[in-house]
Amino acid sequence: MVKDTKIDKTARDTHYATLRRQVRDAKRERGEIPTPDPRKDRRKETDWTPPQLAPDQVRLYGLHTVRAAIDNPERKLIKLSVTQNALVRLEIGPVDSLGFPVEIVTPQDLDKQLGPDAIHQGVMLETRPLPMRRLEALKDSPLLLVLDQVTDPHNVGAIMRTAVAFGAGAVITTMRHSPTESGVLAKSASGALEMIPYIQITNLSDALGELHKLGFFTVGLDSEGPAPLERALTGDKVALVLGSEGKGLRQKTRETVNALARLDMPGEIKSLNVSNAAAIALYATRQHLLKKTA
Structure with missing residues (x-):
């Protein structure tokens, strides 16, 4: 019996496409890749207007960046916005003992704050700029x-x-x-x-x-x-x-x-x-x- 290679290839391609989609969805949930706009014509980066920041305020994002800022005693922290998954990966202990507000959000919430192409990994920290040095x-x-x-x-x-x-x-x-x-x-x-x-x-x-x-x-x-x-x-x-x-x-x-x-x-x-x-x-x-x- 001759093996139908065309059918096998189609099944294999479908299987790999499903795996790629699952990996992509998992990364989006963790905030490691941007969440696509649900509309057919995706909003361009140039169409996104960032929320107005106060002169003495900075938004930091990304797991390594935010963890280092939290550990820096010279940082004055305002608020942490984080997904449930990212909070676990931050490994910063009980939120009640941090001394600043923590808000649980979705990756889409952070996209709205940081823009559609920011690789925020599910975490954003609002903070004061570091002190000036001489x-x-x-x-x-x-x-x-x-x-x-x-x-x-x-x-x-x-x-x-x-x-x-x-x-x-x-x-x-x-x-x-x-x-x-x-x-x-x-x-x-x-x-x-x-x-x-x-x-x-x-x-x-x-x-x-x-x-x-x-x-x-x-x-x-x-x-x-x-x-x-x-x-x-x-x-x-x-x-x-x-x-x-x-x-x-x-x-x-x-x-x-x-x-x-x-x-x-x-x-x-x-x-x-x-x-x-x-x-x-x-x-x-x-x-x-x-x-x-x-």
């Missing part, structure tokens, strides 16, 4: 990271996570043309926003001058820098300065740093995404500092 408080930190108008919050969040991994004392950036503390930034940092000072300054050249007075050797990363980063590093306190995604370092910044250096790459591509460049530069600088203390 540069003078960083005098004992041997390694700092300075960003010259890096605008993408996803890049800045990734950079913050890497900076924490390599023990940097702070991420310093400009108030203009840089992301403020937000849910997108915090989600990209995956908890790192609570672990490292994020200092926004008014004038970058003035801030670099202040860092020089505090004993930091400032190195600007530039693909056309005259020397490899490893040869440019000196001293026991270093502040790495990275430029924006498209234009790189501004001319005033190039003139203010102590040295310009490049990342030597043997391949055909000579420039990297700013978050990748930051990771390589932080590693090289950490090796330099370890040799100074050996």
Whole structure:
């Protein structure tokens, strides 16, 4: 008897489609993927208007981000909105002992607050922004990271996570043309926003001058820098300065740093995404500092 492969293939495809739908529905219930609009013509992201926030209020979302914020004693927490499943996964203990209101919601409720494409994982925390820090408080930190108008919050969040991994004392950036503390930034940092000072300054050249007075050797990363980063590093306190995604370092910044250096790459591509460049530069600088203390 000849096996009807066409019927078998149809049954197999139907089975796999059912499994994929079950997995997708489970992820939606946990808030790991956005919930689709029930209308046929799905609302576009540009059509969504976020609810108005007070100037001293931030909405954070995502399990790692929210758990780190709750554990941060410097955070002033306002309200936690969470699905029943996400509350279990947060592992924060009895809600009655938390000291701030907790509301059980659905993933759709959070979609309305955060937008249709936010991967909130079923949890949103309303909080006050973190306290502002001053540069003078960083005098004992041997390694700092300075960003010259890096605008993408996803890049800045990734950079913050890497900076924490390599023990940097702070991420310093400009108030203009840089992301403020937000849910997108915090989600990209995956908890790192609570672990490292994020200092926004008014004038970058003035801030670099202040860092020089505090004993930091400032190195600007530039693909056309005259020397490899490893040869440019000196001293026991270093502040790495990275430029924006498209234009790189501004001319005033190039003139203010102590040295310009490049990342030597043997391949055909000579420039990297700013978050990748930051990771390589932080590693090289950490090796330099370890040799100074050996």
